[in-house]
Amino acid sequence: MTPITYELIKTCKQTGARLGKVHTPHGSFDTPMFMPVGTLATVKTMSPEELKEMEARIILSNTYHLWLRPGEDIIKEAGGLHRFMNWDRPILTDSGGFQVFSLSKIREIQEEGVHFRNHISGEKLFLSPEKAMQIQNALGSDIMMAFDECPPYPASFDYMKSSVERTSRWAERCLEAHQNPTTQGLFGIIQGGEYEELRKQSAKDLASLDLPGYAIGGLSVGEPKDIMNRMLEYTTPLMPSTKPRYLMGVGSPDSLIDGSIRGIDMFDCVLPTRIARNGTCMTSTGRLVVRNAKYARDFSPIDENCDCHVCKNYTRAYIRHLIKSKETFGFRLTTYHNLHFLLKLMEQVRTAISEDRLGDFKEAFFEQYGLNQP
Numbered sequence: 159m160t161p162i163t164y165e166l167i168k169t170c171k172q173t174g175a176r177l178g179k180v181h182t183p184h185g186s187f188d189t190p191m192f193m194p195v196g197t198l199a200t201v202k203t204m205s206p207e208e209l210k211e212m213e214a215r216i217i218l219s220n221t222y223h224l225w226l227r228p229g230e231d232i233i234k235e236a237g238g239l240h241r242f243m244n245w246d247r248p249i250l251t252d253s254g255g256f257q258v259f260s261l262s263k264i265r266e267i268q269e270e271g272v273h274f275r276n277h278i279s280g281e282k283l284f285l286s287p288e289k290a291m292q293i294q295n296a297l298g299s300d301i302m303m304a305f306d307e308c309p310p311y312p313a314s315f316d317y318m319k320s321s322v323e324r325t326s327r328w329a330e331r332c333l334e335a336h337q338n339p340t341t342q343g344l345f346g347i348i349q350g351g352e353y354e355e356l357r358k359q360s361a362k363d364l365a366s367l368d369l370p371g372y373a374i375g376g377l378s379v380g381e382p383k384d385i386m387n388r389m390l391e392y393t394t395p396l397m398p399s400t401k402p403r404y405l406m407g408v409g410s411p412d413s414l415i416d417g418s419i420r421g422i423d424m425f426d427c428v429l430p431t432r433i434a435r436n437g438t439c440m441t442s443t444g445r446l447v448v449r450n451a452k453y454a455r456d457f458s459p460i461d462e463n464c465d466c467h468v469c470k471n472y473t474r475a476y477i478r479h480l481i482k483s484k485e486t487f488g489f490r491l492t493t494y495h496n497l498h499f500l501l502k503l504m505e506q507v508r509t510a511i512s513e514d515r516l517g518d519f520k521e522a523f524f525e526q527y528g529l530n531q532p
């Protein structure tokens with residue numbers, strides 16, 4: 159019995175998008191869904207109450223970071239990550255693979271696992287499929303990601319082939335090492351870079367493990383947009399249609415819409431929270447860099463089409479002042495608005511799917527957002 163199940167509600171007649179529900183031990187969420195990223199057991203500057211207010215349904219956290227600080231033993235002692243951070247809705251934890259490869263310069267990948275240096279203290283560390291599962295089991299996340307290698311872009315076919323084969327073997331070891339299969343779901347991560355043949359092999363290897371969900375990895379790592387779209391187009395149909403499909407690290411408004419059209423159900427990205435902290439906001443008419451001098455006397459909301467409490471109560475001039483003054487409250491306001499914007503966008507995507515008009519919605523949104531149609 160798997161603790162994570164997917165309910166397909168309907169497929170959009172105009173596109174390949176699908177409306178669904180994912181059920182987890184900590185509640186269900188509608189899909190397509192955006193997942194705010196809370197790497198260090200907090201979605202930076204947001205409280206759980208505010209996340210609920212904006213209707214965040216599931217958040218991400220991270221094996222690598224929480225292992226390093228504060229340590230999974232402390233979180234386990236606290237009763238698990240949900241209790242530790244006072245979040246009683248679903249949590250997905252990434253496995254640490256991507257973080258090791260993106261944070262640690264010195265590393266050595268072996269069949270056993272990855273040797274690398276702690277990016278904070280410099281001490282030597284070793285992460286393996288078994289260790290990644292032991293940490294995630296201790297954290298008690300509802301969805302755990304398999305320990306994988308996300309090769310850099312570009313990578314040769316030969317390197318990618320051996321990496322995909324090793325990531326498939328690592329996924330088997332993750333399944334083997336999984337201690338709580340009735341309460342935590344393990345998702346496989348399809349790799350293969352820009353090579354259709356390897357994407358197909360990776361999808362086939364992982365599908366044979368009959369996992370409760372699958373992710374597309376190895377994208378949004380600096381590859382050209384057309385390669386990302388080509389891989390998305392090719393890989394999504396290879397994924398079991400009865401399981402959730404998660405596109406890792408993708409979060410710009412246009413990519414969320416295009417990914418949904420291609421049949422993706424779950425997305426995560428640090429973009430909305432990261433750009434918020436340098437004073438950039440997502441609005442219905444494109445990005446707005448609220449720290450620009452031109453907003454010094456602009457007493458209108460960040461986005462007059464937005465119904466969030468930030469846009470109802472604060473002005474661009476005030477928020478600009480706070481950001482320029484490095485006032486934490488300024489970052490909280492831009493973060494709240496950006497997350498609300500993406501969560502609201504996904505709600506509009508779900509409504510458009512239910513009314514079989516996601517293609518029309520895309521056209522109207524791209525037009526208003528200032529994205530020239532491809």
Ligand SMILES: CNc1nc2cc3c(=O)[nH]c(N)nc3c(CCN)c2[nH]1
Binds near residue numbers: 306
């Ligand atoms: C920002 N772009 C991006 N690409 C990713 C690929 C993987 C990937 O291939 N594997 C894993 N485990 N994580 C990834 C992540 C982190 C997702 N929170 C990615 N982020």
Ligand SMILES: [Zn+2]
Binds near residue numbers: 460464465466467470
């Ligand atoms: Zn707003």
